[in-house]
Amino acid sequence: MSCEHLICAACAGPVVEGRCPVCREGRAKLHHHGFMGLPPVLIAVAVLLAIALVALSHISGY
Incomplete structure (x- = not known):
């Protein structure tokens, strides 16, 4: 907007x-910009990607 x-x-x-x-x-x-000047949507995508990578590493570790 x-x-x-x-x-x-x-x-x-x-x-x-x-x-x-x-x-x-x-x-x-x-x-308004979020943390360190990044847009809030980009921060949310990065967090979701990190969660997905952690979940994937747990699945492949078993």
């Missing part, structure tokens, strides 16, 4: 310009 077409209710300006504190906060929420 992007903030290009969003209009701020506080200042009636485009959110992407960040004219007021409400715009800047909304823009920051839309462009």
Whole structure:
């Protein structure tokens, strides 16, 4: 999702310009990044991959 077409209710300006504190906060929420600047989806995929590798190593170890 992007903030290009969003209009701020506080200042009636485009959110992407960040004219007021409400715009800047909304823009920051839309462009929030997770741990170490990585998107939360990428972190979730990495965790799931690690779990799958651990499970696979347990299965092949028996």
